Structure formats: structure tokens, C-alpha cells
Amino acid sequence: MSTRSLRLRRSVVSSLAFTLLLAGCGLKSETYESLSQGGGVAGGNGVGGDGLGNGTGTDPGTAPGTGTTGVTGPGGNGTVTGPGGNGTVNGPNGQPLPPGQQPPPGQQPPPSGGGAGRLPGATRIGVTDKQILIGIHAPLTGASPLPQASFERGAKNYWIGKKVFGREVVLHVMDDTYKPSGAIRACQELARTHYIVVGGAGTDQIQACARDRTLQRTNTPYISAGVTENGLAGIKTYFAASLTYREQAPLVVKMAQQQNYLKAGKWAVVTSDTPNFKDARDAMTSALKGAGVPFDVHLVPKAGSDSDALRLSNDLRGGRYPVVYFLGQPTFFLKVVRQTQSAVYKPIWTGVGVSMGVNTVAQVGCEGTRESGGYDGRFLSPYPGLDRAPKEFWDSDGGRANKDDIELTLWGFSEFLHKALLLTGGDLTRENFIYALERASITSGTFPAVKYTPTDHFGGTAAYMLQSDCSTGKYRTAGGPIS
Amino acid sequence: MLLAVDFNADVLTPLVSGAIQGALYGLLGLGLVLLYKGNRIFNFAQGEFGTVAALLTYAFVVGSGGLPKLPYAVAALIGLLAGTLFGLITERLVARPLFRQPKVTTVVATAGVALFAVSIELLFTGANPLTAEPAIKGVFIDSGNLQVTNQQVLIVATLALFAVGSALFFSRTRTGIAILAVSQEPTATSLVGISVNRISALTWAMAGFLGAAAGILLAPTTLFSPGFMTGVALIPAFTAAVFGGITSLPGAFVGGVVVGVVEQFGSKWIPTTTVPGGNRIFVFLTLLVVLLVRPAGLLGKEA
Numbered sequence: 001m002s003t004r005s006l007r008l009r010r011s012v013v014s015s016l017a018f019t020l021l022l023a024g025c026g027l028k029s030e031t032y033e034s035l036s037q038g039g040g041v042a043g044g045n046g047v048g049g050d051g052l053g054n055g056t057g058t059d060p061g062t063a064p065g066t067g068t069t070g071v072t073g074p075g076g077n078g079t080v081t082g083p084g085g086n087g088t089v090n091g092p093n094g095q096p097l098p099p100g101q102q103p104p105p106g107q108q109p110p111p112s113g114g115g116a117g118r119l120p121g122a123t124r125i126g127v128t129d130k131q132i133l134i135g136i137h138a139p140l141t142g143a144s145p146l147p148q149a150s151f152e153r154g155a156k157n158y159w160i161g162k163k164v165f166g167r168e169v170v171l172h173v174m175d176d177t178y179k180p181s182g183a184i185r186a187c188q189e190l191a192r193t194h195y196i197v198v199g200g201a202g203t204d205q206i207q208a209c210a211r212d213r214t215l216q217r218t219n220t221p222y223i224s225a226g227v228t229e230n231g232l233a234g235i236k237t238y239f240a241a242s243l244t245y246r247e248q249a250p251l252v253v254k255m256a257q258q259q260n261y262l263k264a265g266k267w268a269v270v271t272s273d274t275p276n277f278k279d280a281r282d283a284m285t286s287a288l289k290g291a292g293v294p295f296d297v298h299l300v301p302k303a304g305s306d307s308d309a310l311r312l313s314n315d316l317r318g319g320r321y322p323v324v325y326f327l328g329q330p331t332f333f334l335k336v337v338r339q340t341q342s343a344v345y346k347p348i349w350t351g352v353g354v355s356m357g358v359n360t361v362a363q364v365g366c367e368g369t370r371e372s373g374g375y376d377g378r379f380l381s382p383y384p385g386l387d388r389a390p391k392e393f394w395d396s397d398g399g400r401a402n403k404d405d406i407e408l409t410l411w412g413f414s415e416f417l418h419k420a421l422l423l424t425g426g427d428l429t430r431e432n433f434i435y436a437l438e439r440a441s442i443t444s445g446t447f448p449a450v451k452y453t454p455t456d457h458f459g460g461t462a463a464y465m466l467q468s469d470c471s472t473g474k475y476r477t478a479g480g481p482i483s
Numbered sequence: 484m485l486l487a488v489d490f491n492a493d494v495l496t497p498l499v500s501g502a503i504q505g506a507l508y509g510l511l512g513l514g515l516v517l518l519y520k521g522n523r524i525f526n527f528a529q530g531e532f533g534t535v536a537a538l539l540t541y542a543f544v545v546g547s548g549g550l551p552k553l554p555y556a557v558a559a560l561i562g563l564l565a566g567t568l569f570g571l572i573t574e575r576l577v578a579r580p581l582f583r584q585p586k587v588t589t590v591v592a593t594a595g596v597a598l599f600a601v602s603i604e605l606l607f608t609g610a611n612p613l614t615a616e617p618a619i620k621g622v623f624i625d626s627g628n629l630q631v632t633n634q635q636v637l638i639v640a641t642l643a644l645f646a647v648g649s650a651l652f653f654s655r656t657r658t659g660i661a662i663l664a665v666s667q668e669p670t671a672t673s674l675v676g677i678s679v680n681r682i683s684a685l686t687w688a689m690a691g692f693l694g695a696a697a698g699i700l701l702a703p704t705t706l707f708s709p710g711f712m713t714g715v716a717l718i719p720a721f722t723a724a725v726f727g728g729i730t731s732l733p734g735a736f737v738g739g740v741v742v743g744v745v746e747q748f749g750s751k752w753i754p755t756t757t758v759p760g761g762n763r764i765f766v767f768l769t770l771l772v773v774l775l776v777r778p779a780g781l782l783g784k785e786a
Contacts, residue, residue, distance in 0.1 A: 306504065306704075306715050307743070310500050314500055342630050343622065368706070
């Protein structure tokens with residue numbers, strides 16, 4: 001073999017090894033983002049019209065739209081009546097259910113077809129005579145992992161001894177590796193086998209799944225906590241079960257006002273420079289302007305390195321901001337907290353919730369700042385701290401004491417899901433679930449009430465205020481829900 | 484028009500912060516250079532020598548996983564031994580059987596060792612980030628933007644010590660010269676009575692020790708979890724080694740500092756909103772310029 005070809009071979013193998021290592025360590029950059037506001041996504045065989053968008057049945061239907069995102073489809077059996085953008089649903093059964101009201105078991109759901117906004121079809125994937133399967137994708141590995149054991153326990157606790165229309169509800173968790181590509185893989189698999197898919201965490205991952213064609217083509221209801229609104233507005237199958245980041249911005253200001261740090265001085269508004277956080281950033285800066293609070297905006301890379309964290313820490317210390325609003329990757333946030341704080345500079349960290357399990361953030365934040373006097377985090381959350389968890393939660397699983405906030409989240413979500421499933425009246429088709437949910441107001445207990453309409457699937461209405469407590473390494477409920 | 488430059492915020496802070504961050508890269512780079520000098524290979528497992536050491540040190544300091552709670556110094560010593568042992572095991576099970584194979588085979592094998600190590604670490608510690616106590620608490624400088632902790636001073640001092648010590652070792656001791664001889668002509672070296680196997684084991688043990696030291700010192704300055712040294716520092720450390728001239732131990736030190744400083748200035752002066760990853764582009768542009776001007780790197784010769 002010639003020296004040249006040997007060198008070439010060595011170069012190729014070295015490059016492969018290098019790539020393998022990077023991929024194995026989760027360093028491969030993800031670029032699945034930058035979805036333009038209001039782009040249409042569905043297509044292929046589509047999901048029918050929704051009364052919102054330009055339901056003209058384009059295939060593949062990925063062209064960006066304008067205005068409110070249209071979930072487009074082939075029409076076919078679709079019943080699109082909206083002119084696009086701000087179209088309205090005119091179905092004969094379009095009246096919302098009174099808040100909290102549930103149809104009695106066995107009641108027939110509103111008839112399909114005919115009514116505008118109703119998805120065609122009767123998809124019963126994930127529903128058997130004995131079980132209703134719910135799939136959750138969440139980062140169990142990757143850059144901001146959530147504890148798998150908590151997920152698995154939390155998925156079971158609420159449903160022990162409970163049935164919905166004579167069926168057990170079983171939640172399965174699948175790792176999305178904190179990457180949009182991983183989330184899409186997980187969601188597509190779950191959509192083929194489970195009735196409903198739930199987004200566990202990660203804005204980009206949630207957005208990727210919500211906009212995935214497989215989920216939309218199969219009318220898979222997709223529910224997550226509120227995150228960005230970018231690219232998610234108008235997706236017929238997507239529902240946010242809590243306030244979006246944009247909606248929470250005025251509440252961050254309200255929380256600061258109630259806790260007397262709003263006017264502490266100039267704020268730093270730190271967000272990842274992903275387009276998915278632009279709505280939140282704009283809303284936050286508007287809210288601060290409205291309150292007459294001066295601020296500086298700092299943008300950080302989405303997957304910030306230690307070097308990026310160091311640079312930001314230097315800037316924050318230099319600015320001596322008394323309050324730092326942060327929206328970004330949890331592990332990056334914790335690195336910044338650790339590197340920023342000192343004996344002479346200890347800001348209040350606030351925002352709409354930095355979570356890889358909120359108490360993991362509190363614990364690591366407290367441990368990392370022990371030398372500089374502890375971590376002062378005050379964040380909004382769709383659920384209260386463990387100090388205000390319901391008694392039934394603590395009594396579950398044999399009264400096990402070491403339950404955590406992940407389990408509480410799943411408990412609260414299960415309460416919500418339970419009521420949402422009952423709305424179907426027993427007709428457990430995906431299309432009927434979506435139809436019923438988008439006309440519902442649900443007060444479920446642990447989560448604040450949610451209220452959906454056919455044109456607004458961002459259902460959150462309020463949030464709790466959490467404050468870190470380094471004596472326990474956890475967040476405690478400082479108040480709320482506020483709205 | 485004169486640009487308004489705040490000397491403290493725009494010049495001094497990125498310079499000092501970058502140099503400290505770069506010292507960490509240099510510390511890991513030392514191990515890379517050592518193995519390159521000794522075996523003519525790039526060791527992709529170098530970062531994991533450090534991760535294993537950091538995780539073990541942490542486990543003994545806090546007494547997690549059923550391990551006894553030990554004083555920091557003892558725990559760090561165990562971490563250093565673990566890193567050294569990891570280097571030795573890698574040599575015995577991976578590098579030595581592949582000694583006569585093309586070097587690229589060993590390079591690929593070290594990538595496999597790294598992935599295997601990350602998996603084992605995950606098995607024992609889980610994926611959650613951890614925070615370690617510094618070896619020396621307290622702040623050395625805290626003025627305006629700039630903060631330098633005592634731990635960071637320790638890192639720079641350790642790197643300088645190791646770089647000089649290693650350079651002296653290779654130029655002034657028989658063993659150091661033997662390592663260089665083995666890397667250049669193993670057959671002839673064994674003919675004059677030098678045990679190639681013993682030298683190979685020694686080289687890997689030293690690399691393991693240097694990686695372990697880097698991991699134990701880096702962990703308290705950031706969050707750490709399985710694979711963190713590979714994720715955080717391996718690529719910059721490779722860059723530092725190339726900057727310095729891949730065969731020069733003091734070069735790794737200088738290269739690390741250069742990478743850190745350039746990265747911080749890049750971060751400061753090229754907003755990520757304008758150029759995503761601007762700081763890294765800045766680093767690689769600088770590397771290209773250095774290699775164009777000095778193809779052998781900044782200090783590219785056998786030290």
C-alpha cells in the first residue's frame with residue numbers, strides 16, 4: 001500500500017473515531033430550531049383542516065405560512081372553514097364546557113364530521129379494552145438529564161387503584177437525550193403505540209415533537225408544559241398545560257413586586273440566543289419597560305461551554321446586577337451561578353423556571369454556592385413546591401417519604417390528564433379527545449386551572465412562586481398561584 | 484473615532500479569565516503530549532482518566548455510594564491513584580496488544596475506551612451534575628468583573644509545575660530519554676536493553692496521573708458528571724497541544740493559555756448573536772495563522 005493511501009486511510013479512520021467520540025458524548029450540535037413564527041408544518045396525508053389555517057391540503061406542506069400557523073392537510077374529509085390566519089371554528093358543538101364540568105361516563109361525544117375544526121377519523125391507537133397507554137418523552141440522559149427512577153415512580157403513583165372508563169392508565173417514559181432528533185424519534189415511536197404523547201422537558205424537543213408530521217398525521221394529541229409559542233400556535237394536536245414563557249413574563253414582574261426586589265436596581269435579562277426564546281425575551285423586556293425597571297440583555301449560546309459561562313459570569317459580576325432573569329439550559333445556568341457568585345456579589349436569580357427537576361437545580365445551586373453564601377433562586381412554576389403537595393400524593397406509594405418534584409409534576413399532570421380523559425365521555429378516539437379538550441376548562445388540583453378554546457391551545461392561567469431554601473436544598477412555595 | 488474600551492472589563496478580565504481557563508486545557512494537554520511523545524498516538528481517553536479521578540475523589544469526600552467519608556487530601560490521593568491505574572489498565576489491555584499495529588488502530592481504540600468509561604461512570608453515578616468542593620477555598624482577587632479563586636491559582640501553579648517538571652524529566656533523566664527512544668525506534672531500543680513494555684506502562688501511568696490531576700482540579704470550578712472532561716476540555720486540550728507543537732510539554736502549557744485567552748476575547752468581541760460559536764472560530768483561525776507561520780507550533784520540538 002502506498003504511503004499516500006495509508007495516510008488517507010489513517011485520516012479517514014481518525015476522523016471517524018473523532019466523530020464517534022463527539023457523538024457519544026453528546027457534543028454534536030443540534031440545529032433543529034429557528035422555526036419561523038407561524039410556519040405551516042403538517043402535510044403528507046395531513047390531518048384535515050382545523051378551521052385555523054389554510055387547509056388546502058398541500059403536500060408535503062412544509063412551506064412557511066404567515067400569521068397563525070396552519071396545520072394543513074389534504075382536506076379530504078377535512079372541514080376547514082377558516083379563511084386562514086385567524087379563522088374561527090364554527091362547529092355545531094363548539095360550545096365550551098362550563099369550567100370543571102365533566103360529561104358523565106358513557107355520554108356520547110359530540111358528533112364528528114360536520115362541525116368545523118373537528119379532525120376527521122376515529123384513531124384508537126394506544127387504547128384497548130383494558131388499558132390506555134400514555135407516552136412521555138423526557139431527557140433521561142444528555143445535557144440536562146432528569147432522574148429516571150423518579151419518572152418511573154411518578155408515572156405509576158397517581159394511577160394506582162384508578163381507572164378511566166374501566167381501563168387502567170399506563171404511562172411509559174422514553175429518553176429523548178435532550179436533543180430534538182432524539183425527541184422526534186421517541187415521539188414517532190410513541191405515536192405509533194400510545195394514545196397520547198406528552199413532552200417531559202426541553203423547549204426545542206417539545207417544539208420538534210409538536211410540529212412532527214407523524215404526530216399530526218396520526219392525530220396524536222401532544223401535551224406539554226407551556227414553553228415557547230414560536231411555531232406552536234395553531235397546531236391542532238398540541239396543547240400546553242401551563243403558561244407559556246411569554247405569558248409568564250408579566251408574572252415574573254408581579255412576583256418581583258410582591259417580594260420587593262423589582263426596583264432593586266438594573267436587571268440582567270439572560271436568555272439563550274435561540275429563536276425559540278425570543279418571544280419570552282421580548283415579553284420580559286416589555287414587562288420590565290412597563291414597570292420602569294432598567295435592564296441589560298445578555299444573549300448566550302444555546303449549548304454554552306464553560307468558556308461561555310465564564311464570560312457571562314464576568315459580565316454579570318461587572319454589571320453588579322441585583323436581579324438576573326435567566327432562561328436557558330439548566331446545566332449552563334448552574335455553571336453560571338457557581339462561577340458568578342462571590343462573597344460580595346450574590347444576585348437574585350429569577351425567571352420562568354429553570355428545571356431539570358426544579359429541586360435538582362436548587363440542590364446543585366445551593367451546593368455550588370455554599371462558599372458564597374448560598375443560592376437565591378425565585379422562579380415561577382406550574383406546580384407548587386413539595387411543601388404544598390397534596391396529602392394524597394404523600395400518602396401514595398405506601399407513604400414513601402423521599403418523593404421529589406418530578407414525581408409531584410407527574411402526579412399533577414396525571415390529575416389533569418384524568419379529567420381530560422373523562423371529557424371524551426368514553427369515546428376514546430384521538431380526534432374526540434382533541435375535540436373535547438380544546439373546548440374544556442379543567443381544574444385538576446395540583447396544577448392551576450387550564451382553559452382551552454379551539455383557537456387557543458395555550459391553556460395555562462396561573463403559576464406558583466417558588467423560592468430556593470438552601471437549608472433543605474429544595475424550593476419552597478413562596479406564593480400563588482398568581483395570574 | 485476612538486472606541487471606548489473599559490480596560491478592566493474588555494481587556495484585563497478576558498485576559499486573566501482566559502489564561503486560567505486555558506491552564507485547565509493545558510493540564511489535560513500535557514497528558515496528550517506525553518502520550519504522543521511516548522507512543523506517537525492521540526489518546527481520546529485522556530479526558531476520562533480525569534473524570535474517573537474526579538468522580539472518585541468526590542465520592543470519597545462526600546461519602547456517597549457506601550464509600551467512607553475521607554479528608555480531601557486522602558480522597559484526592561485515591562483519585563490520582565485511580566487515574567494512574569486507569570492509564571496502566573488501558574496500556575495493558577488496549578495499547579500493548581496493539582503496539583505493533585498501525586497507530587491509528589490504537590487511536591480508535593482509545594476512543595472506545597473513553598466511551599466505555601463514560602458508560603461505566605453513568606452506571607455508578609447517574610447523569611445528574613455534581614458540585615465538588617475546591618481544594619483551597621476562598622477568593623484570590625475579586626474586583627469588578629474579575630474574580631480569581633484560590634483554586635484557580637492552584638490550577639495555574641500546578642500546570643506550571645507539571646510543565647516544567649515534565650520538560651526536565653524528558654531532557655535530564657535516563658527514563659525520560661528512554662521514553663523518547665522507544666517512541667522513535669522501539670526495536671533498536673529493546674536491543675540495547677530497555678524494556679519497551681515497562682516504558683510503555685510508565686508513559687501511560689504518567690498520562691493517567693496527569694489526566695487525574697486535571698480532573699480533580701477542574702471539577703470544583705464547574706459542574707461535573709460522567710464524561711465531563713471529554714466534553715468540556717478534550718477538544719480545547721488537543722488544540723492547545725497542537726498550538727504548542729504537539730511534542731513540547733511547555734508548549735502544551737503555552738498553547739492552553741493561548742487557547743483560553745483567544746476563546747475569551749472571541750467570546751467578548753464576536754457576539755454569538757452575530758456569529759454563532761464565534762469564540763471557537765476565533766480559536767481555530769488563530770491556530771491556522773500560527774501553523775501557517777510556524778508549522779511546528781509555538782514550541783514545536785522535542786522538549
